[in-house]
Amino acid sequence: MIRTLSLVIAATLAMGAAQADPRANYLEFCADCHDANRLGGTGPALIPQTLKRMRGPKVEAVIRDGRVTTQMPGFAEDLSDAAIAELATYLKTPLEAVPPWGEEQIMASRVLDEDYTPVDAPIWASDPMNITLAVETGDHHVSVLDGDTFEVLDRFATPFAVHGGPKFDPNGRFVFIMSRDGWVQKYDIWALQQVGRVRAGLNSRNIAMSGDGKWLAVANYLPNTLTILSTEDLSVAEVHEIKGKDGTPSRVSAVYQAPPRDSFVLALKDVPEIWEVSYATYPDMNYFGGGLAHDWKIEGPVPQDTKFPIRRITTPDYLDDFFFDQAYEHVMGASRKGEDGLVIDLVIGQKVADLALKGMPHLGSGITWQHGDTTVMATPHLKDATISVIDMQTWETVKTIPTQGPGFFMRSHKNSKYVWADVFFGPNKDVMHIIDKETLEIVKSMRPVPGATVAHVEFTKDGSHALVSVWEDEGEVLVYDAETLEIVKRLPMRKPSGKYNVWNKITFEEGTSH
Structure with missing residues (x-):
C-alpha cells in the first residue's frame, strides 16, 4: 500500500512538473531539433515570425500528434493537454531579441581554412565526372565515393543538420553544402579539403547555384532574406530583404536556378508571389539580358543599387514547392492546401494551366x-x-x-x-x-x-x-x-x-x- 501510494505521488509530481514549466518542457522535448534558443536546428525556428500562419490550436495539434510527412513526432504520451497548451503559448511568445543577421554578421562568421591548398588536378585517379557524394545525417558527415569502384575517397564533417541537396559548380570541382541553421560549407573535391564556411542565415531552407557558377543563392526562413554569396570566397554579394508587394515580410520556401534565363527563381512562403532574380550581365537598361531573360521587361531603367534585379510575379495561391519544364519557361507549382497545382508562364508572368495533383505532391x-x-x-x-x-x-x-x-x-x-x-x-x-x-x-x-x-x-x-x-x-x-x-x-x-x-x-x- 505504501509503495503504491509512493508511486502515485511520484507520478503526480512528474506530471505536475511536465505541466508547470513550458520552457523546461521545450528544453526536454524540443531543443534537440529546434535548438535551445528556438532559432532552429534540424527543425525550423519556433518563434512568432515563423509560426505566424499557425493559430494556437494548430500548434497544439502538431505538438500533440506530430506531422506524418516530417520527422516531427507527437508528444501526447509525454505531455498533458494543459502542458501542450502552455507549450504552444510559449512558442508564440516573442524572443527578447532576435539577433540581427545582415551582411555585417554574415561576413563576421566567415572562416576560410588557412591550411587549404588548391591543386591543379584531382589527387585521386577516379573519373571526376563520376564522383558521388553521400550525405550522412546520422553523424553529420559526407562520404565522397568513386562512382566506378564505390571506394570511399574521403569522409568529411559538415555543418550540423545538412538540409537540401549540395550544389556543384559547373566544373564539378567545388561543392557547396548548406545546413538548416544557415551555414554554407565550400569543399574542394579535387583536393579533398574544406575551403571554408560562412553563416548566410539563422534558419535556412535551401541553396541554388547560378548557371555560370559565380553566385550562390541562400533561401532563408530567418531572417526573411535571400543571401547571395560569391562562390569564389564566400563573401556577401547582396542580401535581399523579402517582402511582398504590399510590404508583408516573408520567408523563402525554396530557391532554384533557371540557367537559360540567367536567373534564380524563388517561392515566397508567406506571400502569394514568386520572384525571379537576375544574375545576368545585361547589355542595356531596358531589360535583364542573357538567355530568355529578355522575355520580361521592367518599367524604367534597371535599378543601379543592385547587381541582382528582382521581378515579382503574383500567384493565385501560396506555392511551397515547384518544378520547371525543360526550357525553364514554365513553373509547375504545388498549392499549399495539397489539393491541386498550377502552371505559371514565366514569359508572361501569369497562370496558364491547372494541374490535377491531389495529396500534396x-x-x-x-x-x-x-x-x-x-x-x-x-x-x-x-x-x-x-x-x-x-x-x-x-x-x-x-x-x-x-x-x-x-x-x-x-x-x-x-x-x-x-x-x-x-x-x-x-x-x-x-x-x-x-x-x-x-x-x-x-x-x-x-x-x-x-x-x-x-x-x-x-x-x-x-x-x-x-x-x-x-x-x-x-x-x-x-x-x-x-x-x-x-x-x-x-x-x-x-x-x-x-x-x-x-x-x-x-x-x-x-x-x-x-
Missing part, C-alpha cells in the same frame, strides 16, 4: 523522361499513395500510379528503362517500387532491408548502377546493378540521406530532380 523530387512523342513529368505525393504522371505539353495527367504508400523521392536515368520510387511514409517504408518508363506500370516492388526505411536513389554517370539509402542511423548505401536489379555492394553509413552524382547534377541529366 513533392514537386522538388519530380523527374522527366521521354514518353512516346512527348515528355512526361512524374511526382510522388506526401499524403497520397500515388504517383502522378503529367504530359508536359498539355499539362494533363497521363496516369495515376497506385503505390504502397506516400513517397518522397523518385529517380531515373536516360540509359535506364526504369523509374525508382520510394514509399517513405507509413508501414511500407521498406518498399522501393520499380516502374517501367514505357508502360508506366510497377514491374517490381523490392524490400531490400525489411522494416527499414529505404529511400532516395541516385545513378552513376552512365546509369549502370543505382545507389539506394537505408535511411537508418546504422544504415547503409546499397549499390544495385540497374539492369538486373541485384545488389552488388553494400556501404555501411550513418543514416545516409541523399546521394548526388557530379555528372547528373551539373548536366541536369534526364531523370534527376533539378
